[in-house]
Amino acid sequence: MKSSRPSLEQIFETHIQTLCLSLRPNTVAEYRYIGRRFFAYLRTAFPEVHRLSQLRRDPHLLSWFRWLSEQQPPLSNTTRFHYLIRLRRLLHSLPANHSIQPDFIRREDFPVQPRYLPRPLSLQEDQLLQQELKRTDNLVANALLLMRATGIRIGECLDLSLDCLRQLEPDRWALHVPLGKLHTERLVPADPELRQIVERILALRASAPPSYLAKSQPLLLP
Structure with missing residues (x-):
């Protein structure tokens, strides 16, 4: 059968x-x-x-x-x-x-998968993060503080020139952001805190080994 x-x-x-x-x-x-x-x-x-x-x-x-x-x-x-x-x-x-x-x-x-935006930091988390970055106080930490203070992108931060901090008037300063994703250069107002961050980056940069700076002479961040 x-x-x-x-x-x-x-x-x-x-x-x-x-x-x-x-x-x-x-x-x-x-x-x-x-x-x-x-x-x-x-x-x-x-x-x-x-x-x-x-x-x-x-x-x-x-x-x-x-x-x-x-x-x-x-x-x-x-x-x-x-x-x-x-x-x-x-x-x-x-x-x-x-x-x-x-x-x-x-x-x-396959259906398109949803893409979720990252959750923003709370005020307390943001303050704790700033405190930790200031405590760390190296080039990377100060670069992150600079990005937070200005809202510039990572690529724009890496492309900042040594003379990116510009004095427009006796009491008016701005950060010059070069041509980037938006295909335009711009000036971001620089308050005393932002100027202090840039000055700290310059000081840390000056103490870096010459070999570390060899390929980044015109840039703020080595």
């Missing part, structure tokens, strides 16, 4: 059992959950699919991607990205006798 072929669910459950040997239980549970969601969708949307050889990127996978994006309440991009990663791993790591096309899930199928 000819034995019946294993169902899609049975094939993947057997494969997931082998993953238990190398993955944590929580990770295996995630694979099992995502696999079951995918096959539940297939049974509903494409009941004629019973074997892996019948599985196609279009329409089966593409329809599932669309279905995920239409869920209510909506799934986040991070969650959908996670689903696709797990399912792709399951499909690609199947034994050779169950191999499928390698491009079932492609790079362009």
Whole structure:
């Protein structure tokens, strides 16, 4: 008597059992959950699919991607990205006798991941950071204080010239910021604290070894 072929669910459950040997239980549970969601969708949307050889990127996978994006309440991009990663791993790591096309899930199928802006420092954290930089009092620490006081970028700070501090009037000073990302040079008002930072950088620079300054003669920061 000819034995019946294993169902899609049975094939993947057997494969997931082998993953238990190398993955944590929580990770295996995630694979099992995502696999079951995918096959539940297939049974509903494409009941004629019973074997892996019948599985196609279009329409089966593409329809599932669309279905995920239409869920209510909506799934986040991070969650959908996670689903696709797990399912792709399951499909690609199947034994050779169950191999499928390698491009079932492609790079362009993954939703864009959210990019979060860094959290700003609190007033207390900012004060503590300034205290630590002043206590450290080396070239790097003073360069960071200079950037904080002026809002200039890292590249702009590295490109500051030795004579970047300019006296515009008897009681009016400015920091000359050279051409940078904004494609324009500019003058940043320099209060006494900022002038003190620049003077400290010049003093620290003067005490640096000549070899350290060899390639940065015209620049404020070696």
